[in-house]
Amino acid sequence: MAAAKPISVEVWNPSGKYRVVSTKSMPGTRWIRLLTDNDCRLEICTDPKTILSVDDILALIGNRCDGVIGQLTEDWGEVLFSALKRAGGTAFSNMAVGYNNVDVEAANRNGIAVGNTPGVLTETTAELAASLTLAAARRIVEADQFMRAGLYEGWLPHLFVGNLLKGQTVGVIGAGRIGSAYARMMIEGFKMNLIYYDLYQATRLEKFVTAYGLFLKANGEQPVTWKRAATMEDVLREADVISLHPLLDKTTYHLINPERLAIMKKEAVLVNASRGPVIDEVALVEHLKKNPMFRVGLDVFEDEPYMKPGLAECKNAVVVPHIASASKWTREGMATLTALNVLGKIKGYPVWGNPNQVEPFLDENATPPPACASIACHLQNFRDVVGHIQSEYVGSDYY
Ligand SMILES: NC(=O)c1ccc[n+]([C@@H]2O[C@H](COP(=O)([O-])OP(=O)(O)OC[C@H]3O[C@@H](n4cnc5c(N)ncnc54)[C@H](O)[C@@H]3O)[C@@H](O)[C@H]2O)c1
Numbered sequence: 001m002a003a004a005k006p007i008s009v010e011v012w013n014p015s016g017k018y019r020v021v022s023t024k025s026m027p028g029t030r031w032i033r034l035l036t037d038n039d040c041r042l043e044i045c046t047d048p049k050t051i052l053s054v055d056d057i058l059a060l061i062g063n064r065c066d067g068v069i070g071q072l073t074e075d076w077g078e079v080l081f082s083a084l085k086r087a088g089g090t091a092f093s094n095m096a097v098g099y100n101n102v103d104v105e106a107a108n109r110n111g112i113a114v115g116n117t118p119g120v121l122t123e124t125t126a127e128l129a130a131s132l133t134l135a136a137a138r139r140i141v142e143a144d145q146f147m148r149a150g151l152y153e154g155w156l157p158h159l160f161v162g163n164l165l166k167g168q169t170v171g172v173i174g175a176g177r178i179g180s181a182y183a184r185m186m187i188e189g190f191k192m193n194l195i196y197y198d199l200y201q202a203t204r205l206e207k208f209v210t211a212y213g214l215f216l217k218a219n220g221e222q223p224v225t226w227k228r229a230a231t232m233e234d235v236l237r238e239a240d241v242i243s244l245h246p247l248l249d250k251t252t253y254h255l256i257n258p259e260r261l262a263i264m265k266k267e268a269v270l271v272n273a274s275r276g277p278v279i280d281e282v283a284l285v286e287h288l289k290k291n292p293m294f295r296v297g298l299d300v301f302e303d304e305p306y307m308k309p310g311l312a313e314c315k316n317a318v319v320v321p322h323i324a325s326a327s328k329w330t331r332e333g334m335a336t337l338t339a340l341n342v343l344g345k346i347k348g349y350p351v352w353g354n355p356n357q358v359e360p361f362l363d364e365n366a367t368p369p370p371a372c373a374s375i376a377c378h379l380q381n382f383r384d385v386v387g388h389i390q391s392e393y394v395g396s397d398y399y
């Protein structure tokens with residue numbers, strides 16, 4: 001096999017015993033300190049390419065590498081995991097909670113633990129989903145463009161009329177950590193009623209809505225209500241706003257398809273901050289064109305970084321470039337968790353007991369616990385991944 005092309009890196013703590021590679025520079029410095037203070041030589045890729053190819057990453061792994069911090073845009077399969085194993089590596093962490101870019105079986109075959117970053121991005125991502133909901137419902141982007149184009153001539157009764165959220169129904173598909181956080185924001189913030197669909201019951205979320213409903217009633221206001229839908233179609237038929245928060249797997253690929261779009265309300269708002277392929281984007285573009293009152297807010301796209309033809313021209317779509325977890329605190333925390341996942345595995349630490357409670361790892365003023373913060377897939381601990389890592393925490397009771 002031809003030697004892989006060298007790729008530029010920035011080296012920290014050159015004499016460190018363990019070699020850790022990060023395929024990207026990440027926000028903050030704590031993650032760097034945690035690794036270098038623990039005898040790691042850290043190499044951060046400085047190649048300006050946005051998405052590294054498998055060959056680029058092979059070059060980074062080289063002949064000796066203990067662990068890699070990678071990105072959701074990279075294709076982590078047999079080629080990379082077997083190379084990492086040959087280089088003596090045991091640890092990989094995705095800088096993301098979702099790891100649909102990772103072939104966990106290949107990682108398992110090669111004895112590589114796979115880490116992810118749950119919890120630290122829950123509120124940040126839910127807040128972006130809420131922002132997209134408001135932007136789509138109240139036509140913020142269209143109105144902004146109108147202003148900047150110098151078209152505003154004065155207040156008019158029909159100008160950019162949108163949807164009121166109060167008293168309407170918010171539908172959540174995938175009421176896990178982020179879906180539940182989003183639901184709470186929309187219910188508490190806008191007094192919306194909830195209908196949700198998940199494989200598991202979101203008991204804590206249900207209790208929250210019940211208690212909030214009682215509070216409103218006691219104060220002479222219309223109480224909010226909740227319903228766990230028996231089918232996804234029930235959510236799509238009943239909700240005025242629908243936000244998608246499941247993981248991407250075979251069961252959620254093209255979950256929103258032409259048939260399901262057809263049963264949604266003509267003036268519904270659909271939001272996606274999960275993964276692009278959860279929506280059949282070609283069908284969505286058709287639907288947007290035929291139904292100008294139907295609006296979407298999209299953070300993710302089927303063929304990122306591209307949009308399907310026609311989407312960019314749809315005025316009833318608000319589109320942002322996969323920035324849902326992009327708050328400073330969250331991105332720095334994600335970097336910390338990925339570093340601690342890799343470091344913990346290299347040091348032989350146990351897997352942290354609850355991947356939904358990662359706060360002890362994020363305290364800047366304390367030494368993190370001697371544990372792998374969140375390992376989604378591990379040779380001796382291949383407990384879920386397909387059945388889902390958080391299977392011990394089912395009931396979606398994270399939030
Ligand atoms: N846009 C972004 O930047 C961004 C940021 C964070 C997370 N995400 C995506 O959001 C996803 C969810 O993250 P999370 O932390 O809330 O995960 P989570 O595991 O807490 O929640 C996922 C929920 O989806 C449910 N689910 C699985 N299959 C389903 C199905 N077929 N139908 C209905 N529900 C189903 C699960 O039971 C679970 O409750 C991630 O996997 C990731 O892909 C995107």
Ligand SMILES: O=C(O)[C@H](O)CO
Pocket residue numbers: 072095096097098099121324325
């Ligand atoms: O899965 C994730 O974490 C996001 O897509 C990036 O934050």
